[in-house]
Amino acid sequence: MLRYYFFVLGAKVKYGEKRFLLTINIMIIFAESIKINSFHLKKYSMQLYNKLSAKERETLLELAGEERLTLSFYQYAKIGNPELFRNYLFIAWHEQDVLGRIYVAHEGINAQLSVPAKRFKEFKEFLDGIYFLKDVRLNIAIEQDLKSFLKLKVKVRDKIVADGLNDETFDVTNKGIHVDAQKFNELIEDPDVVLVDMRNHYESEIGHFKNAVTPDVDTFRDSLDIIEEDLKDHKEDKKLVMYCTGGIRCEKASAYYKHKGFKNVFQLEGGIIEYARQVENQGLENKFIGKNFVFDHRRGERITEDIISHCHQCGEACDTHTNCANEACHLLFIQCEKCAVAMENCCSEECIEIIHLPEEEQKRLRQGIPNSNKIFKKGRSEKLKFKK
Numbered sequence: 055m056l057r058y059y060f061f062v063l064g065a066k067v068k069y070g071e072k073r074f075l076l077t078i079n080i081m082i083i084f085a086e087s088i089k090i091n092s093f094h095l096k097k098y099s100m101q102l103y104n105k106l107s108a109k110e111r112e113t114l115l116e117l118a119g120e121e122r123l124t125l126s127f128y129q130y131a132k133i134g135n136p137e138l139f140r141n142y143l144f145i146a147w148h149e150q151d152v153l154g155r156i157y158v159a160h161e162g163i164n165a166q167l168s169v170p171a172k173r174f175k176e177f178k179e180f181l182d183g184i185y186f187l188k189d190v191r192l193n194i195a196i197e198q199d200l201k202s203f204l205k206l207k208v209k210v211r212d213k214i215v216a217d218g219l220n221d222e223t224f225d226v227t228n229k230g231i232h233v234d235a236q237k238f239n240e241l242i243e244d245p246d247v248v249l250v251d252m253r254n255h256y257e258s259e260i261g262h263f264k265n266a267v268t269p270d271v272d273t274f275r276d277s278l279d280i281i282e283e284d285l286k287d288h289k290e291d292k293k294l295v296m297y298c299t300g301g302i303r304c305e306k307a308s309a310y311y312k313h314k315g316f317k318n319v320f321q322l323e324g325g326i327i328e329y330a331r332q333v334e335n336q337g338l339e340n341k342f343i344g345k346n347f348v349f350d351h352r353r354g355e356r357i358t359e360d361i362i363s364h365c366h367q368c369g370e371a372c373d374t375h376t377n378c379a380n381e382a383c384h385l386l387f388i389q390c391e392k393c394a395v396a397m398e399n400c401c402s403e404e405c406i407e408i409i410h411l412p413e414e415e416q417k418r419l420r421q422g423i424p425n426s427n428k429i430f431k432k433g434r435s436e437k438l439k440f441k442k
């Protein structure tokens with residue numbers, strides 16, 4: 055079946071020194087099955103990928119000393135050719151000095167970024183020029199960090215959130231009712247409400263809403279089944295209120311639960327990030343305790359001074375996530391400052407031994423061992439005595 059999409063892009067892209075002007079002012083009407091391999095981009099041999107390493111970028115950021123804004127946004131929208139859209143974004147954002155991690159798919163876009171503060175207006179105008187991103191809600195981080203992202207990575211994926219759901223099996227547009235911070239605060243006082251944290255265990259471990267159910271899961275998909283099982287007798291009489299980091303996971307989860315027969319489903323609009331902002335701006339009571347886990351170099355954004363978790367190595371109160379210093383391990387876990395010193399930023403004695411080997415030897419040991427999925431196996435190691 056041929057599905058046609060309209061895609062209107064209007065842009066002037068200035069490239070590097072050459073002040074290269076590329077006017078993509080095209081109406082692309084094309085079928086999904088036709089591969090348009092970014093021909094007009096390649097023709098001008100434009101840079102479509104990072105050239106700087108993270109280290110080089112870090113140095114540049116330090117030298118520039120410019121203020122940057124960390125922000126995120128997402129939008130579900132039909133994108134005919136994600137590859138082309140990806141290249142379009144990369145070229146524009148590279149030029150605007152935007153850094154971050156962005157996923158593009160046929161179903162939409164999910165972006166976590168850092169933008170030079172002085173170029174924010176330009177960035178916003180660029181977004182507004184893309185019809186499905188006009189006035190998209192930007193979740194702006196409370197705590198700013200110059201180095202929240204060190205690269206610009208725009209990736210084409212099957213989905214913008216790895217939710218493990220088959221979207222064909224339910225109506226993804228039949229979502230829950232979106233509530234703002236004020237309404238959310240009222241709602242969760244209702245005794246008929248079950249408040250559910252849609253994030254993974256390592257996220258809720260350092261911070262969550264008071265009285266929330268926090269499933270002990272590694273993935274979003276796992277949490278869906280566990281929650282459904284726990285609440286199966288209350289699909290009609292209870293109100294299911296859910297939240298996540300920035301709201302994106304609840305977009306699918308709320309539709310999924312409605313499909314599963316839950317009658318009253320609510321979701322926190324913009325997630326914890328937007329909640330914290332509204333609470334602050336409107337002087338509302340803050341019902342979140344601890345830190346909001348975020349997926350950039352900062353790892354967490356402090357919402358209240360409460361420290362609700364413990365160092366996984368000594369059990370002291372601590373909510374600082376770190377990745378094991380052994381590149382081949384990279385386990386994400388909670389480590390206090392004392393243990394960081396004593397353990398040389400490692401998760402275990404074995405990893406300490408490895409980091410003391412010559413770099414060549416370490417490289418040899420790493421060969422063929424994928425570590426990426428371990429990075430977010432937060433504290434799921436037998437070696438950590440005080441893991442939750």
Ligand SMILES: [Zn+2]
Pocket residue numbers: 365366367368369370389390391392393394
């Ligand atoms: Zn410790």
Ligand SMILES: [Zn+2]
Pocket residue numbers: 378379380383384385400401402405
């Ligand atoms: Zn380790």
